[in-house]
Amino acid sequence: MPDDQQFESVLATYQDKVFRLCFAMLGDRAAAEEVAQEVFLRIWKALSRYRGESSLSTWIYSITRNACLTALKSRSGQRSDSLESPGVRAAAERAASGPRTPDRQPDILRLVGQLPENYRRVVMLYHLEERSYEEVALMLDLPLGTVKTWLHRARKQLAEALVEKSS
Amino acid sequence: MMDEEQALRIIDDELEAALAGVAAPSHFAGAVRQRVRAGRISPLPEILDAIGWAAVMAIVLALLLWFAPMAQNAWWVMGIGALVAVPALLVGWRLGAEPAE
Numbered sequence: 001m002p003d004d005q006q007f008e009s010v011l012a013t014y015q016d017k018v019f020r021l022c023f024a025m026l027g028d029r030a031a032a033e034e035v036a037q038e039v040f041l042r043i044w045k046a047l048s049r050y051r052g053e054s055s056l057s058t059w060i061y062s063i064t065r066n067a068c069l070t071a072l073k074s075r076s077g078q079r080s081d082s083l084e085s086p087g088v089r090a091a092a093e094r095a096a097s098g099p100r101t102p103d104r105q106p107d108i109l110r111l112v113g114q115l116p117e118n119y120r121r122v123v124m125l126y127h128l129e130e131r132s133y134e135e136v137a138l139m140l141d142l143p144l145g146t147v148k149t150w151l152h153r154a155r156k157q158l159a160e161a162l163v164e165k166s167s
Numbered sequence: 168m169m170d171e172e173q174a175l176r177i178i179d180d181e182l183e184a185a186l187a188g189v190a191a192p193s194h195f196a197g198a199v200r201q202r203v204r205a206g207r208i209s210p211l212p213e214i215l216d217a218i219g220w221a222a223v224m225a226i227v228l229a230l231l232l233w234f235a236p237m238a239q240n241a242w243w244v245m246g247i248g249a250l251v252a253v254p255a256l257l258v259g260w261r262l263g264a265e266p267a268e
Contacts, residue, residue, distance in 0.1 A: 007203070011196055019191035033192060040199045041206055108181035127186040159174035166169040 007044050010060070015040070017057075017129075018064050021139050024124040025068035027113070031075075039067045061139050111161050119154035126151055213258050220254040 018039050022032035042063050050059060112120055122136060126147075129135040137147045169177075228247055 011199060015195055015199075016190040019195065020189060023189060033195065036191065036195070037199050037202055041202050044203050044206070108178065109185060111178075112182070123182065124186060127182040128189055130187060155175055155178060156171075158178045159171045162174040162178060163169050163171060166174075 014060050020128040021064050024121050035067050035071045039064045111158050115154050119150050122150045123154045217258045224251045
């Protein structure tokens, strides 16, 4: 059995990061919460076997990505996982906690939802993780250069869409 | 007319406002702990299993001794011993097994 104290420490340190990674990958707050809980259950079961061959964060993010991919695969037959689907979009809207103008916020999230999946994840995670390229690269297990390139292209696509929309 | 640089600023501001500060809900850690508690393996079913097996083996042994008093033969004793030991080992193995990843 894993050490409860060790697990509590992992839970306290990583709960927000794991939740945000799930949210970026799934685009749905409710699904992110469910999968993030599942991730911590897996961590609890496997913690005693963690040998420290990779860093703890790398190990945790790898478990998280796998859980998200499994969740995406299992629901892909049931419904679209795009931010365009009404349930997902509503959940994405609920993600905002600041004082937002209700009619503007869905627009940007809808535009993000129209991006290719890999761009969408990078854009969301970049903003979720306070604009840290390194953190995004670590969480998605991507080279730093790839993160920067995808983010640049994604922002360009978003800007073009916004300019087009305004004209 | 909006230019691309303006659009990028708006995008950054909008996404920042929509996504910065998103965190696990306040009940999250409690829900995880609850699921962890539910996921713990209780030894009680295994102990009850072991008691049940021991009772069955004791009855079998008593019947054998009653109907076939050749239990003094060492092979018989070893056979009966194995019948008790194998389930005990299985129970022990299950108790010690880690849940699969």
